[in-house]
Amino acid sequence: MSKAVRFDRYGAVDVLKVVEVEDRSPGAGEVRVRVVAAGINPGEIGIREGALHERWPATFPSGQGSDFAGVIVEVGDRVDGVAVGDDVIGFSDQRSAQAESVTIAADRVIPKPHGVPWDAAGSLYIAGSTARACVDAVRVRRGDTVVVAGAAGGVGILATQLAVLAGAAVVATASKENHAFLTSIGAIPVEYGKGLADRIRKIVPDGVDAFIDTHGDGNVEVAVALGVDRDRINTIADLAGRKKYGVKGDGMATVSPREVLIDLARLIAAGELRVPIAATFPLDQVRAAYERLGKRHGLGKIVLEVSPEP
DSSP: OEEEEEBSSOOSGGGOEEEEEOOOOOOTTEEEEEEEEEEOOHHHHHHHHTTTTTTSOOOSSBOOOSEEEEEEEEEOTTOOSOOTTOEEEEEOSSSOOSBSEEEEEGGGEEEOOTTSOHHHHTTOHHHHHHHHHHHHHTTOOTTOEEEEETTTSHHHHHHHHHHHHTTOEEEEEEOGGGHHHHHHTTOEEEEOSTTHHHHHHHHOTTOOSEEEESSOTTHHHHHHHTTOOGGGEEESSOHHHHHHHTOBOOOGGGSOHHHHHHHHHHHHHTTSOOOOEEEEEEGGGHHHHHHHHHTTOSSSEEEEEOSOOO
C-alpha cells in the first residue's frame, strides 16, 4: 500500500484527499517508480473543478498529476534499457503522478541525469513540452525579436530560455519582482498591464517577429497591435483571442514528450536551462499547494516533495 491523491467529485481544493491505495505490480513492458517529486499544473485545477469535463472528463475516484520523477523499484517482463535503482523522469497521461508509487509503461520514463535536481525533474513534463511547442509554433530563429508574455510562469520561463538559446532577443513580460531573474537568463523584462504595447515598442523600435502568450489577459490583442504576423503568434491561454484573430494555439500535443524531455534534461544538466521552484509542499499538503498555484504568483514551478531523495 502507498499514498496517492484522489478526488471523488468535482469541486474546490477541499475535494482533494490523500488516501492509501494498493500498489500495482508492473505488467509486461511496465515499471513501478517510487516517486520523489511531482509537479502541479494550472490545467489540473480546471480538470478537478469540472470546467474541462467535456474535453477531459474525470472517472471517479480520480487520481491527479502528470509530472513526476523517482526511482525504479520494480520492472516487468519485456523491459529493456532500465533497471531497478535507476533514477528517472516520468510523464503520465493517466492522472497518476501525485502518488508515492506509479506503475507506468517503461517508454514513459527517461533517465534522470545526475545534474538535474529532483524538484526540477519532477515538474518538467507539462511545462517543458508546452514551452517547446510554443517556441516551435512561432518558428523562433536566430536574430528574431520574440515577446514571451507571462515569462515568470512555469511555461514562460522555459519558453524564454529556449528562445534565447535559439539566438533570439527575448522581451519577457512579468511583474517587477521577477525582472532580475529574467535579466539573469538573458531576457529583456518589461512590466505587463495597461500600455504594454507602447512599452514594448520603446524597447524594440524595429518591431517584433514572434509572440508567445502563456498568460492570456489581452496579450493576443497586444501581439496583433504590434503588427506580428498572425502565423507567428501562439497562445496557450486565450481561446477567445485565438478564434477572434486567427492565431495559433499549439500546445504539448504537437511535440514528442519523450524527445523533448531528453533534450531539456540534457540542457538542465549542462547548466544551460534553469527551472526555478516557487514553492514545495509535502504530499499531504496538496490542497495548500493548489491554493498557492491558484494565486498565479511566484517565480517558477510548485512541486510536491513526495518522498526523500535517494
